[in-house]
Amino acid sequence: LKDAFKADFLVGAALNESQFTGSNAVEAALVKAQFDSISPENALKWENVHPEPDHYNFGPADRYVKFGEANHMVIIGHALVWHEQTPAWVFQDQNGRPVDRATLLNCMSNHIFTVVGRYKGRIKGWDVVNEALAADGSLRQSPWFKIIGPDYLVKAYQLAHAADPAAELYYNDYAIEDGPKRQGLIRLIRQLQAAGIHLTAVGIQEHANLNWPTPQAVDEAITMFHRLGVKVNITELDINVLPDAGAGNGADVGLNVASDPALNPYTNGLPASVQQALARRYAELFAVYVKHHADMERVTFWGVTDAGSWLNDWPVRGRTNYPLLFDRASQPKPAFISVLETAGQAKAARHQAAGASASLTGTAQ
Numbered sequence: 001l002k003d004a005f006k007a008d009f010l011v012g013a014a015l016n017e018s019q020f021t022g023s024n025a026v027e028a029a030l031v032k033a034q035f036d037s038i039s040p041e042n043a044l045k046w047e048n049v050h051p052e053p054d055h056y057n058f059g060p061a062d063r064y065v066k067f068g069e070a071n072h073m074v075i076i077g078h079a080l081v082w083h084e085q086t087p088a089w090v091f092q093d094q095n096g097r098p099v100d101r102a103t104l105l106n107c108m109s110n111h112i113f114t115v116v117g118r119y120k121g122r123i124k125g126w127d128v129v130n131e132a133l134a135a136d137g138s139l140r141q142s143p144w145f146k147i148i149g150p151d152y153l154v155k156a157y158q159l160a161h162a163a164d165p166a167a168e169l170y171y172n173d174y175a176i177e178d179g180p181k182r183q184g185l186i187r188l189i190r191q192l193q194a195a196g197i198h199l200t201a202v203g204i205q206e207h208a209n210l211n212w213p214t215p216q217a218v219d220e221a222i223t224m225f226h227r228l229g230v231k232v233n234i235t236e237l238d239i240n241v242l243p244d245a246g247a248g249n250g251a252d253v254g255l256n257v258a259s260d261p262a263l264n265p266y267t268n269g270l271p272a273s274v275q276q277a278l279a280r281r282y283a284e285l286f287a288v289y290v291k292h293h294a295d296m297e298r299v300t301f302w303g304v305t306d307a308g309s310w311l312n313d314w315p316v317r318g319r320t321n322y323p324l325l326f327d328r329a330s331q332p333k334p335a336f337i338s339v340l341e342t343a344g345q346a347k348a349a350r351h352q353a354a355g356a357s358a359s360l361t362g363t364a365q
């Protein structure tokens with residue numbers, strides 16, 4: 001993958017601990033062979049790295065960064081300010097009452113300086129604020145918003161920049177490919193820029209399914225964000241092939257699969273027709289990415305093999321999902337081949353264009 005897209009963008013994967021510690025040797029080898037960028041699936045989230053007020057746990061995160069360095073990969077940080085996987089003590093005092101603005105800002109500052117500072121010059125860029133938008137495009141009513149106010153985003157970016165002035169600063173979110181949330185993000189980017197924040201890139205997570213988002217929507221979204229002067233990355237790509245169980249965006253219905261086996265139809269393997277549909281779907285999305293290669297730095301998958309995907313447990317626990325390019329035995333799927341073919345077609349088209357312009361120049365002379 002990394003070689004096929006060398007002229008286009010980095011190809012990344014979100015890693016779990018068994019991959020970056022090497023305890024899963026097969027998947028660690030697969031990561032080294034295929035990817036030139038990594039993201040930490042959970043190791044750098046607040047609840048893991050900073051579980052108690054005066055206690056940081058850098059063991060796994062250090063090993064994540066070392067793995068990336070040892071393999072000459074572009075190392076991404078995820079995520080500093082988010083409403084999930086953040087311990088309750090961040091937002092509440094010992095009596096369970098919300099802390100005040102000054103206290104929370106101070107806590108945010110300590111966290112960002114400690115975590116970003118530790119990996120200064122080693123982690124290339126950070127998802128500074130993650131998922132701050134609600135479905136209607138307004139700012140989500142998170143504890144960050146309610147306690148600090150809407151300027152918590154500007155503060156977070158200023159702190160991250162101060163902690164590592166060379167680090168790239170990202171805003172990362174899901175379902176921003178279309179609709180009011182896309183418009184909300186456009187407003188948010190403008191507001192951050194007006195406040196003097198140098199946002200490097202927007203991360204489109206791209207948790208897709210077989211029908212959504214349309215390639216046109218992705219094409220438009222990349223164009224619209226890039227027009228504002230930011231790069232656009234695909235940061236959490238996967239394609240859910242299972243019935244949606246009526247869950248809306250971001251809603252964890254927490255169903256147990258035992259309650260309805262129709263929600264888990266492919267426990268004995270993916271039917272060939274769905275396998276092909278997945279391959280076509282990956283090809284059409286990658287065709288959009290290569291079209292925009294000049295505006296993008298990275299396409300990152302949210303996981304490595306189907307076995308480890310979060311989509312086996314969301315929005316229904318205990319399912320057998322098939323969202324990635326490598327199967328449960330770490331073998332490439334038809335979707336892997338179709339993604340490589342898309343890279344090959346892009347290369348051939350560029351080659352042809354270069355040839356055409358060379359012969360045009362030849363005629364002119």
Ligand code: 9MR
Binds near residue numbers: 085236
């Ligand atoms: O893949 C992650 C999973 O292991 C965690 O349990 C989950 C907790 O919310 O977060 C998952 O990763 C999320 C990412 O950090 C932000 N965007 C959505 C991802 C999928 O939920």
